[in-house]
Amino acid sequence: MRRSQRRIALLALSTLVGSILVTTGPAGADPTGPSAAASRSQPEDRESVRLVHIRLTGADMLDKVAAAGFDLEHGLRRVPNGIEGEAVVTAEQVTELTAMGVEVLGDDAGFAWSDEADGGLGVGAASARAAQPANHDATVRVVRADWFTTKGQGFLYVEARTTEGQQADPVVGMQVENDSGKGTPFGFARTMSRFVDSGQYMFHRNLFKLDVRPNKIKLTSSTGGVATGVVSNWLENAPPPLTANPSYKSDFVDGYRHPQQLFSRAKEIARQYPDIAEIVYLPNQTNGYQRKAQAQIGGTGQAAVVVSSTAWGHQGGNDVTVDFVDRPDPDLPLAVEVTGKAVRVLLATDASGAPTSTAAEVAEALRTRSAGLIDRAHPYRTNEGTGVVAPTAGPVALTDFLDQKRVGAPEGEVPRGPATIPVLRIGKHRDGKKPGVLIQAQDHAREWVPATTSLESAERLVHNYRSDRETKKIVENTDVFFILSNNPDGANYSFYNFASQRKNMTNHCPDVSADPAQRNSWGVDLNRNYRVGSGHDGYAGGSTNCVSGTYQGPEELSEPESKNIIWLVEKYRNIKFMMSVHSNGGQLFWQPGAYIADGRITTPRPPLGDEAFYWQSAARILSQVKAHRETVVTPENVGGSSDVLYSSAGNVREDLYHTYGIYAFGWEVGGSVYNPATGDWQGGSFQPEWDGNPELVSGHAETMEYANGIMEMFRVAADWGRDRKNPTSQLVPGAGRYSRPVDVRFETSEPATIYYTTDGSRPTLESPRYAATEFREPGQVFHVTETTTFNWFSVDSAGNIEKNYDPTKNDKRNNYRTATIRIAKR
Numbered sequence: 001m002r003r004s005q006r007r008i009a010l011l012a013l014s015t016l017v018g019s020i021l022v023t024t025g026p027a028g029a030d031p032t033g034p035s036a037a038a039s040r041s042q043p044e045d046r047e048s049v050r051l052v053h054i055r056l057t058g059a060d061m062l063d064k065v066a067a068a069g070f071d072l073e074h075g076l077r078r079v080p081n082g083i084e085g086e087a088v089v090t091a092e093q094v095t096e097l098t099a100m101g102v103e104v105l106g107d108d109a110g111f112a113w114s115d116e117a118d119g120g121l122g123v124g125a126a127s128a129r130a131a132q133p134a135n136h137d138a139t140v141r142v143v144r145a146d147w148f149t150t151k152g153q154g155f156l157y158v159e160a161r162t163t164e165g166q167q168a169d170p171v172v173g174m175q176v177e178n179d180s181g182k183g184t185p186f187g188f189a190r191t192m193s194r195f196v197d198s199g200q201y202m203f204h205r206n207l208f209k210l211d212v213r214p215n216k217i218k219l220t221s222s223t224g225g226v227a228t229g230v231v232s233n234w235l236e237n238a239p240p241p242l243t244a245n246p247s248y249k250s251d252f253v254d255g256y257r258h259p260q261q262l263f264s265r266a267k268e269i270a271r272q273y274p275d276i277a278e279i280v281y282l283p284n285q286t287n288g289y290q291r292k293a294q295a296q297i298g299g300t301g302q303a304a305v306v307v308s309s310t311a312w313g314h315q316g317g318n319d320v321t322v323d324f325v326d327r328p329d330p331d332l333p334l335a336v337e338v339t340g341k342a343v344r345v346l347l348a349t350d351a352s353g354a355p356t357s358t359a360a361e362v363a364e365a366l367r368t369r370s371a372g373l374i375d376r377a378h379p380y381r382t383n384e385g386t387g388v389v390a391p392t393a394g395p396v397a398l399t400d401f402l403d404q405k406r407v408g409a410p411e412g413e414v415p416r417g418p419a420t421i422p423v424l425r426i427g428k429h430r431d432g433k434k435p436g437v438l439i440q441a442q443d444h445a446r447e448w449v450p451a452t453t454s455l456e457s458a459e460r461l462v463h464n465y466r467s468d469r470e471t472k473k474i475v476e477n478t479d480v481f482f483i484l485s486n487n488p489d490g491a492n493y494s495f496y497n498f499a500s501q502r503k504n505m506t507n508h509c510p511d512v513s514a515d516p517a518q519r520n521s522w523g524v525d526l527n528r529n530y531r532v533g534s535g536h537d538g539y540a541g542g543s544t545n546c547v548s549g550t551y552q553g554p555e556e557l558s559e560p561e562s563k564n565i566i567w568l569v570e571k572y573r574n575i576k577f578m579m580s581v582h583s584n585g586g587q588l589f590w591q592p593g594a595y596i597a598d599g600r601i602t603t604p605r606p607p608l609g610d611e612a613f614y615w616q617s618a619a620r621i622l623s624q625v626k627a628h629r630e631t632v633v634t635p636e637n638v639g640g641s642s643d644v645l646y647s648s649a650g651n652v653r654e655d656l657y658h659t660y661g662i663y664a665f666g667w668e669v670g671g672s673v674y675n676p677a678t679g680d681w682q683g684g685s686f687q688p689e690w691d692g693n694p695e696l697v698s699g700h701a702e703t704m705e706y707a708n709g710i711m712e713m714f715r716v717a718a719d720w721g722r723d724r725k726n727p728t729s730q731l732v733p734g735a736g737r738y739s740r741p742v743d744v745r746f747e748t749s750e751p752a753t754i755y756y757t758t759d760g761s762r763p764t765l766e767s768p769r770y771a772a773t774e775f776r777e778p779g780q781v782f783h784v785t786e787t788t789t790f791n792w793f794s795v796d797s798a799g800n801i802e803k804n805y806d807p808t809k810n811d812k813r814n815n816y817r818t819a820t821i822r823i824a825k826r
Contacts, residue, residue, distance in 0.1 A: 049088050049500060055103040057082045058198065062646055063540050063597065065102060069521065071502060071549040076585065076646060083646070088500045139163045140174070140221045142229030143203060143777055147213050148236060150632045151676045151695070156208045156217075156231065157635050160192065161774060164223045165201035173222040174204045178214035178231075186218045198540075200600040202643070203776075207636060209679075234635055238623030241708045242460075248468050252459035253452045253703055255690050258410060258495045259419070259488035262451055266424040266458070266484055273462045276475055277426045282483075283567055284560035285418035287506045289489045292375060293317030293398035294516040297324065298359065303387030304380035305359045306515045310372055313400025314416040316341065320373050320398045324362070326391035328353050334361055336369040342395060343370050360385030378511040401519060402497065409496045419488045421564060426461050427479040435721035436479040436575035437714060438662075440565065440652070443526045443580065445490030445501040446686045449669055449702050450581035456707040458482050461714075470715070477718040479574055486561050487526055499687060502549050504561060509546040521547035527580070527651050528552040529562040532658045533594035533603040534650035540597040542649035552650050565652060569660050577717045578656050578664040579710065583702075584684040586633055586671015588622060589641035590614045590664065591657050594649045602642055603654055607769050608779055609753030613797040614663070615639075616751055617716045624712040628705035629695060631673055639776055641666055663797075665713070669706040673697065723798035727752040731790055735819035741785040744821060746770050748794050755807065756792035763791050763816055764807045789820040 056062050062083055066072055070093065076085035084105070089097065094104055143159040156178060164172045171194060177186040192204035219227045243250050257265070270277045293309040309317030319341040327346055330353045335346040345362055347355040357365075359379045366377035379385030402414075427434060439457065441450040461480065464471035474480075485491050487504050494501040503523025507514065513521075528535060528542040528550050535542025535552040542552035557563050569575050592602035606614065615638075622633045637644055641653070645668075653664035670684035673696050684697050692698035728749040733742065746754050754770035755763045770792075773780045793816045794802045801807070803815045 049090055051086045052089055052094060052097075053084065053105040054087050054097065055082050055084045055105055057101065058196065061101065065097070065100060066541070066550045067543045067545055067548055068096075068100070069543075069545050069547040069549070070097065071500065071521070139223060139225030140219050140227040141773070141777070142217065142219060142227050143205075144635060145217045145229045145231045146234035146635045147210075147231050148234040148632050148634070150626075150630045150674045153674060153676060153679075154210045154213060155632075155634075156210050156214060157205070157234070158192070158208070158217060158219075159203050159205035159635075159776075160219050160227070161203050161777075162221045162223065162225060164221065164225075165194065165203070168196075170222075175220045176206070176208075177218045177220075178208075178210070179216050180212045180214060182215045184215075186216070192219075198595075198597050198600045205636065207634065235619065235623045235626050235632060238627055241624045241627040242464075242468065242470050242711055243628070243708065245468055245470075248471075249463045250456070250460055250707070251704060252463070253456045254700075255452075256448045256687070256699065257451060257455060258414075259485045259491050260412070260415065262455060262484040263422050263488070265455065266422050266482065269424060269426075269458060269462055273426075273465075276428050276465055277424065277462060278430065280423040280425050280481070280568075282421045282423060282564040284563045285420050286487075286489050286560055287504065288312075288416065288418040289402070289414055289492045289505060290314060290416050291400035291402055291505070291507075291519070293320060293400045294519075295322060295396045295398045296380065296515050296517065297322065297392060297396055298380075298387075298389060300380050301387055302379070302383050302385060303359050303389050304383065305363050305366075305385070305389065306376070306378055306380055306511070307363075307366060307374055307398065308376040308514070309398050310375035312416070313398075313402060318397075318399055318403075321395035322366070322374075322392075322398065323395040324389055324392045326355055334365055336365050338369075338371040338373065341373065343373055345389075347389060347391060355388055355391065357389050358385055359383070359387055359389055362389050376511065376514065378514075380515060381512050401516060406496055406499060414492045414496055421483065421486065421488065421561075423568065424458055424482040424484065425480065426458060426475065426482070428476040430479055432479070432572065432574045434477055434479045434574065435577065435717045436481060436572055437717045438481045438483070438565075438568065438575050438578040439581065439710060440483045440486050440578065441581045442485040442487050442491055443561075443652070444582060445487050445494040445503065446499060447583040448491075448494075448687050449583045449699055449706070450667075451485050451491070452699065452703040453669060453706045453710065454482055454484050454581060456703050457710040457714075458484075460707065460711060474711070474714045474718055477721055478714055479572075480714060481568065481572070481575065483565075486565070490523060503551065504559060506559060507546075508551075508554050508558075513547050518547055521549075523551070524553040524559050525550045526559060526561050527582075528649060529557060529559050530650045530652050530655040531556045532650075532654040533592070536650070538596050539594040539603070539647065539649035541594055541647035550648075556650065562652070566655070569656060569662065573660075575660075576662055576720070577713065578653070578662050579713055580652050580664070580666050581706075581710075582666065582668050584670030584686055584688075585637070585645065585668030586684070587637040587641070587645055587666075587668040588618050588633055589637075589639060589644055589666045589668075591640060591654055592643070593641040593651045593654045593666070594647045595642050597647070602640075602775075604658070605640065605772075605775060606657070607753045608772050609748075609751050609795065609797065610663075611772070612748075612751035614665075617663070617665075617713070620716055621709040621712045624708040625705045628708050629701055631705055633671070637668075637671070643776055667706070667709075670702050720798050723796065723800060725796075726800045726804065727794045727796040727802050729754060729792070729794040729802060729817060731792075731817075731819045731821075735821065737822040737824060738784075739824050741783060741823060742821060743781045743783055744790075745779050745781050746792070747779075750796055752794040752796040752802075754792050754794045756790055758788050758790055760789055761791070762807075762810065762814060763793055784821045784823060787820065787822045789818060791816055791818045793817060 071088040146157045174192040195202045270279045290312045293313040298304040311317040332349045334348040337344040347357045363377040366374045441454040489505040498520045507522040533539045543550045595602040656662040656664040672681035675682045688699045690699040755767040793805045
């Protein structure tokens, strides 16, 4: 049985708990504030902006700053006193940020974490569990304790919870100690950091630098709770990557590629390898690398007029000129003359012959009397246009500004107009019977490494198909779809005009934000334009401000680029896996991706079985990344994206998972790399120098290591497609007679979802699902106080059901699992 398609209503999942069972539930959060006015200042060109390192008090401030139109980089990390990251800003915007309460720490600063309280946010069902017996009265829990090494240095990551964590007055503290190996005493007490998101206590967690691998940790809460846990390995002893084969071919991409180069190479691959590759063309053309020609005449005061052509710049708009003409005669009316592409506004005069036409009057005349040459004309931003327009020194030429090539941009003219996006499909059997994998790169234009990483992965598939056994298995057992650039218009703008462009080039802005000085802030954030958990439904992380970096669009699926993704997964229903590749945060995440800030109500969390499968897959993928140059994506950066990063309303992953049952990953490639020379973690960038430091920040190195990870994702999908083995499960401790109440839990042989009953009835797909103790934790513990019979069955990620039980039929076999816990009466 395969996962059924499901369309969800975004409501909190109800819990089914009998009188004999004790479980925990969610808590609340603070709402975000209102958006700032749309008329705030915007960066004008490449030279006017810079990166600044900032600190925000929390997710609520993050939402306010993003909604106000500030362009925040992806390299955001939670720190004990808030969230730190980078913003693309002008000098004027630095002042605005400070006024909003944002702490500006400096220009382009890297992150430096204390050994005593190293920031991080991690979790996972596959992590170490507390060594003490499960106890529903415990006030402290070890969520995970992970050990990893990178560049010769060891690190211990610890995450823990206390039932008193929401208590803030006084703040509940926690200390962690570790031993120095099996049988050694605890020591090295350190204070853990308490983390709160939108007013909701999340957990305590830290990353510590250690030279010796510990075996156990001990947690002590300031309220008296104590817990111990066993340390597990994170990404240690990974199997060798495909590149370990001496005959394996890799390192095909030798530099950044703009969309024309990416699409040309995709078509060439299909031509060269017709037996395993083809091109699928997406039906919705993009809105195009094109702009209306504009001019802003008369400065920025009440006499200023903003003019936009009807025709696109390259289709004649750039040939239009506008001239405001002074006439010496008295009492003349406002008039407009049009000769060819030349528009002359003859300004009205008073009795003395002085001009009297206001900006509002001139704008109205241009809109209505320019013979169709002018599409939009209006006063500057929020001005009412009451100022008297001054004559121009001569005709002012309108321009779309797309002829201004960015310094260092590659040679070649960018095609104007709408683009058709090709999808490179690779697989020996492209008949819909093999599990499909969608790799979607460059939703965000300035993220250049995701495109080269995806292209490198495609090259490896076709070049190694006939010579490498593992690659042959991938190509013959999966059906891979590569969208090498899902935002070609924005990507071209990033390459040729404004390197920091994030969104596409569609301008939905009203007049208040439509002047040319704001052109670098127009567009829709494609990864906020989907239907599940969207900003239109009240979820945080998408903006209604058209110049915000996270502008969600006027409606869900308003953009052709997002419509294309839905078309693709609906046409090719065999697509069961998806990776949306971004940069440069160094995270790997999945659902939930968004929450309503008031109460921190997330979109539905995946069932525990799916969560475990995500973690298992992540460990495989990230182990192969580490194999290239020991880059570690740390546990703090893996999990539900709204938990490890921030709320991103209307992201593609939520839509594909909840609507179509696709295992949808989000990947922030790049991120922090440990620098042994300084002892710090060094951050990356969206466009790192291609041949930079091969051990630290390098576009080439990031491309190669993350291509390793994508190749492993293909192997995950191939294994999933061949999985015919039924899972097994058990209740621990098992059936039997107990003299007092007992705590029990389920365990499975592989990631699987358990459906159970405690009232003696047959378990079905409508029965309660075994859930996590708390989000980002392993399964709940049932405190059994009287005799109870558990009936259950498990279903793995591939749809295999334990003991071939059919939960849809009421047959006589009833071959589900059952166990009775008998509690002796006193």
